[in-house]
Amino acid sequence: MRRRRSLLWVSTPPATAIILAGAVAKGAFQAGVLEVVAARAPRIARIVATSAGALNGAVLAVGVRFGRLAVAAEVITRTWLEHATWQQLLRPSLAALRRGGLSSSAGVGEAVEAAMTQVVPAVRDPDVPLADVHLQMVTAALQGKPSARGPRAAAGDTTFEHVVEFAGASLDTAAGRAAVVHAASASAAFPGLFAPVELPPVGPCLDGGAVDNTPVSYALESLDVGRVVVVTDNPQRRAHDPALRGWAVIGRTIDIVINERLFRDLAFAHRVNAKLAELDALTRGWGLSDDQRAALADTLGWRPIELIQVRPERSLEGSPFAALADRRLRAEYIAEGRRAAERAFAALP
Secondary structure: OOEEOOOOOOOOOOOEEEEEOOOHHHHHHHHHHHHHHHHHOOOEEEEEEEOHHHHHHHHHHHHHHOOOHHHHHHHHHHHHHHHOOHHHHOOEOHHHHHOOEEEOOHHHHHHHHHHHHHHOOOOOOOOOOOOOOEEEEEEEEEEEEEOOOOOOOOOOOEEEEEEEEEEHHHHHOHHHHHHHHHHHHHHOOOEEEEOOEEEOOOEEEEEHHHOOOOOHHHHHHOOOOOEEEEEOOOOOOOOOOOOOOOHHHHHHHHHHHHHHHHHHHHHHHHHHHHHHHHHHHHHHHOOOOHHHHHHHHHHHOOOOOEEEEEOOOOOOOOOOOHHHHOHHHHHHHHHHHHHHHHHHHOOOO
């Protein structure tokens, strides 16, 4: 686990963005992490998630919105332990097969909806204000779409990355939460296993891990957060494997394609923090005030980001699907998530 911190020009506790990566059944690792996050009760302003992370993120967002973060973490853990099984999640059918998958996403959606229902209070306490949380879930749009002009691409370029966004108020009604469940199911529709999920206006969508498995960049571009917590089951350092051959080469290639973008996004954030430190030293030599330094950094498009990576020390046991048939393995992933989060947060105030 590695952590880089910058507190330049930050005088109040920063709002937090939680990044939840795709991990299939290893998404149970995130449940243990979120238990530790809930105990610290940070001010979560943004949740950005992909695939299994989107399923966790949907439930987490409800907990943040209604001031029931600890309840949400508990429900996420219980859902992974008791309901994340082949029998409960898969609904094989000829209709799904004709649409390109073994199963529909109905079982996945029902599990997420049930979890969200447990988190929403039966009677809301008027003394507990509704939190302003923003939820973003990444999907892969099979037909592609024209990109908007911005830091990612010129306007009109075709992209297959589609982000479904929900403001906190979307979580206040049953209809709004149903839309969140539908988008989360699309983000987690693993190719071949689940049929594509229709999402207007882009049409059929599949697992967001195909385009951005750890969507850190959305939080880095956001102006409403100063701390980014990245949660992924991908360890920071991989053991050297001199005997890598055959199918293992294919598996490693897929791993490279999925996770190299995470490396680039984190490297970008570290470079910005380093530039800010250099700018801070330079402008102090010029005798500029804190406000003047902050204005200069804003003009350059730089802002301090505190990065906290929560990752296992080594690769989690089993394949991405193994834990769907093994409760013991899911429990171990959850326990490893707790341990990883405790390590990552140990030095924080």
